[in-house]
Amino acid sequence: MLRIARGDFERICAQALAEYPHECCGLLVEEKQGGVSTAHACTNVQQQRHEEDPKRYPRDARTAYLINAGEQLRIAEAAEKAGGRVSGCYHSHIDCAAYFSAEDERRTWIFNSQEAGDDPDDPDAMYIVFSVCGEEAGSQRNVQGYKCFAWDGNRYAETGIEIV
Numbered sequence: 001m002l003r004i005a006r007g008d009f010e011r012i013c014a015q016a017l018a019e020y021p022h023e024c025c026g027l028l029v030e031e032k033q034g035g036v037s038t039a040h041a042c043t044n045v046q047q048q049r050h051e052e053d054p055k056r057y058p059r060d061a062r063t064a065y066l067i068n069a070g071e072q073l074r075i076a077e078a079a080e081k082a083g084g085r086v087s088g089c090y091h092s093h094i095d096c097a098a099y100f101s102a103e104d105e106r107r108t109w110i111f112n113s114q115e116a117g118d119d120p121d122d123p124d125a126m127y128i129v130f131s132v133c134g135e136e137a138g139s140q141r142n143v144q145g146y147k148c149f150a151w152d153g154n155r156y157a158e159t160g161i162e163i164v
C-alpha cells in the first residue's frame with residue numbers, strides 16, 4: 001500500500017497532462033519508513049536518447065521513460081540526508097491503460113542498477129502508472145486512471161494507493 005499526500009498526487013496528474021503526448025516520470029520519497037510519500041518530478045530523457053541514438057533507444061518518449069540519472073542521484077541524496085529514502089517512482093502511459101508492462105519491469109532493473117531477471121534489491125519500491133488520454137486519441141486531455149505496483153516476492157503485482 002502506497003500512501004501519498006493529495007497535493008503531491010495532484011501535482012503528478014498535472015505533470016502527466018502537461019507532458020502529454022510524452023510519458024512523464026518522477027520519484028517518490030518517503031521521509032520515514034512506511035510514511036507518506038512525496039512526489040519529485042524528473043525529466044524524461046528518453047526522447048533525447050532516442051534522437052541521439054535510435055538504434056540503442058528504439059522507443060521515443062511516447063512509449064518509454066528514462067529518469068535523468070543526475071536528478072535521481074540528487075533527489076536520493078537529499079532524501080537520505082533528511083533521514084528518508086526514495087520509495088519508488090511514477091510514470092505515465094500515453095493513450096493506453098495503466099498497466100505494468102514488460103518494459104516497465106525492465107525499467108525497474110535500470111532504476112535499481114541491476115541485471116535483468118534479478119529479484120529487486122529494493123523489494124519495497126513502489127511504481128505508480130498513470131493513464132493519460134488526449135488529443136492524439138481524439139479526446140480531451142485527461143487522466144483516465146492510475147495503478148500502483150509492488151514486488152510480491154515473485155513478480156510486480158497491483159497494490160493499493162491511499163491518498164491522504
Ligand SMILES: [Zn+2]
Pocket residue numbers: 091092093099100101103104129
Ligand atoms: Zn510504463
